[in-house]
Amino acid sequence: MKDLQYISSAGLRVLLIMKKALNAENDFKLMNMNAEVTEIIETTGFDTIFC
Numbered sequence: 179m180k181d182l183q184y185i186s187s188a189g190l191r192v193l194l195i196m197k198k199a200l201n202a203e204n205d206f207k208l209m210n211m212n213a214e215v216t217e218i219i220e221t222t223g224f225d226t227i228f229c
Contacts, residue, residue, distance in 0.1 A: 180210040185218055197227065 193208075200206065208228040211219065219225050 179208055179215060180212070182215050183212070185215050190218075190222060190224060193224065193228065 196206070206228070208219065208224075216225075219229070
């Protein structure tokens with residue numbers, strides 16, 4: 179995520195679809211986000227799902 183400058187609702191939707199498609203053994207976390215992306219993730223509540 180370090181090179182990502184912005185994430186749109188479409189990008190958030192893709193992350194959510196990926197999360198639902200994986201089982202607990204193949205889970206993933208979002209790391210190395212810049213301040214702008216972190217703010218979007220936190221504002222949308224995705225930080226409780228992925229971080």
